[in-house]
Amino acid sequence: MEVLMMTLNDWSNTSWRFSKCLELLGIKVKIYKGRPHHLHYPKQAPIHNAIKHGSIKSKYPTVIDAPELKPLVEQAHIVHFTASTFINTGADLSNKHVIVQHGGTVYRKNPTLSNLFFNPITNHTIIQCPDLYGLGANNESLIYYPVDTDLLKPVFQCSDPNKLLISHFPSGSLIKGTPTILKVINKLRRDSKINNKFKYIGVENSVVGSSRLTWTKHLKRVSRCDILIETLNLQNVGKTFGEWGNQAIEAASLGKIVVTNSLAADLYKKEYGDCALNIANTEQELEKHLRNILDMNAKSLLKNKKETRKWVIRNHSMKATAIRLWEKVYCNLFSGQRKLTIEKRANDLKKEIGL
Secondary structure (H helix, E strand, O other): EEEEEEOOOOHHHHHHHHHHHHHHOOOOOEEEEEEOOOOOOOOOOEEEEEHHHHHEEEEEEEEEEHHHHHHHHHHOEEEOOOOEEEEOOOOOOOOOHHHHHHHHHHHOOOOOHHHHHHHOOOOEEEEOOHHOOOOOOOEEEEEOOOEEOEEEEEEEOOOOOOOEEEEEOOOOOHOOOOOHHHHHHHHOOOOOOOOOOOEEEOOOOOOOOOOOHHHHHHHHHHOOOOOEOOOOEEEEEOEOOOOOOOOHHHHHOOOOOOEOOOOOOHHHHHHOOOOEEEOOHHHHHHHHHHHHHOOOOHHHHHHHHHHHHHHHHHHHHHHHHHHHHHHOOOHOOOOOHHHHHHHHHHHHHHHHHOO
16 A cells, blocks of 8 residues: 545545546555445445544544554555545654645635644645635645546537527535526526527526435436536635536536636636636626527537537546646655656556647
8 A cells, every 4th residue: 555545524526536546647545434425426435434433523624533544554655634634543644745635615614723733744735626725735736626537428419409408406506606597597588589599407496405416317417418507606604715616527528518617717727727617707707608608509519518528638537637646746755666657657648638
């Protein structure tokens, strides 16, 4: 074992996918979590009873006592904590490479406390969301969620030959800005010049907390649509938010045109280059994007879908994320022949996705 990854909750199965990215580099990884995911992903990190039944000492950041895992930590070359969670085994970490990964509400609610806790013990910090970047974490790198583009195959053809299907499937209506999104949809429905061009197949009630299905069933419904509106909400838990997440790149992998929000377009361009998502941070921008897409002819629509798919492979596929993990973080944690071997694998992955 070269890397031991641990967390309590693996939100959106993100840690599992990151572990698979490391395996693409040929790195030997073990990953454990404490709770199953409510979306029932078909493949998840194994649950370790020491984490599942461990004593929770803190929520922000999440700190759990799990001394039974001490022998595993002592075997690892690198200890990688995810979801702003520290698994306290009592092992001495001073001779280990330690990584922490932040990507959601736990860090967003109180980054100061998390930084005070993690900065003294970590060599590197991985930030998954740009709204969490630059908040004081030690030696941070921005690495978005990876998507399995080999599993999520594109469906470019329109399900309805006469109308484009627009969808919005929020995990939480308040978090995703559903009331504003439905306001725009209803406005377009009342417009006689455009209402015959589309059919809306998403949630209709902004009071409903979420439209959650199992992950597999959710992907099937996204596959039916042509346009997915992910989110339009610039604040969450009283903090700046307004960023796209897993659902946006999953839809992109499925060959859909995605409309979502982002306040970090400049940061994204600096770190990753051009973005194929349609960014709407206001009600007016959302309406403008939808009208523009609905005015596209079939050829332009198909081109847009294919370009979105190519973008997500190039920037956020498992292979692309593996390369970024290596270049931004892990290349500094290996040496000698082992480093050369992994470096060669990273270069091979570049060729495979055309970088």
